[in-house]
Amino acid sequence: KAGVTQTPRYLIKTRGQQVTLSCSPISGHRSVSWYQQTPGQGLQFLFEYFSETQRNKGNFPGRFSGRQFSNSRSEMNVSTLELGDSALYLCASSLSGDRAYEQYFGPGTRLTVT
Amino acid sequence: DQQVKQNSPSLSVQEGRISILNCDYTNSMFDYFLWYKKYPAEGPTFLISISSIKDKNEDGRFTVFLNKSAKHLSLHIVPSQPGDSAVYFCAASAQGTYKYIFGTGTRLKVLA
Numbered sequence: 001k002a003g004v005t006q007t008p009r010y011l012i013k014t015r016g017q018q019v020t021l022s023c024s025p026i027s028g029h030r031s032v033s034w035y036q037q038t039p040g041q042g043l044q045f046l047f048e049y050f051s052e053t054q055r056n057k058g059n060f061p062g063r064f065s066g067r068q069f070s071n072s073r074s075e076m077n078v079s080t081l082e083l084g085d086s087a088l089y090l091c092a093s094s095l096s097g098d099r100a101y102e103q104y105f106g107p108g109t110r111l112t113v114t
Numbered sequence: 115d116q117q118v119k120q121n122s123p124s125l126s127v128q129e130g131r132i133s134i135l136n137c138d139y140t141n142s143m144f145d146y147f148l149w150y151k152k153y154p155a156e157g158p159t160f161l162i163s164i165s166s167i168k169d170k171n172e173d174g175r176f177t178v179f180l181n182k183s184a185k186h187l188s189l190h191i192v193p194s195q196p197g198d199s200a201v202y203f204c205a206a207s208a209q210g211t212y213k214y215i216f217g218t219g220t221r222l223k224v225l226a
Contacts, residue, residue: 035216107156107157
């Protein structure tokens with residue numbers, strides 16, 4: 001079974017631009033979560049989607065948004081990029097998103113904002 | 115407010131010895147806990163989990179202990195191997211929240 005895939009793997013953007021990251025979950029997984037990882041901060045939860053519905057979101061500004069499609073693929077968008085948005089963005093999928101099901105992570109998208 | 119804390123940023127252990135990684139949490143609603151391992155340039159990989167109805171879970175060389183009264187969990191790796199060198203994250207979740215809260219990670223180095 002193919003793992004979680006994320007595209008692109010690396011991205012360089014300029015302050016003020018916007019960016020869209022893509023995540024394809026493991027086949028059969030309907031829950032997709034997004035995390036931001038920065039040095040010293042661990043993984044910070046962005047949001048979780050299940051069957052195209054956002055069920056929870058973390059403490060991030062409205063510039064961060066996401067969506068999920070009917071095939072469970074998900075995208076996240078960051079508008080008006082700031083230098084502090086430079087991070088590794090990780091996507092994880094699980095069967096249902098319930099706490100009893102472990103999440104499987106993709107390799108991440110490394111975003112650099114200059 | 116860091117609800118899940120890993121107070122040791124790094125740990126070095128000799129090959130063959132025990133590695134003990136610690137994690138503390140503050141939210142009493144957390145009822146499921148996981149450990150992940152992360153190598154550079156890869157996403158975290160699930161290692162082992164434990165439900166709050168248990169106090170121990172074992173999988174091969176990996177054992178997780180949960181002390182609910184102290185709001186503390188630990189991961190024991192015995193024996194430690196050089197390939198275990200990675201960053202280890204603990205994570206916690208509460209029923210119905212559909213999200214995991216991660217600690218900041220502990221970098222384990224196993225010396226040959």
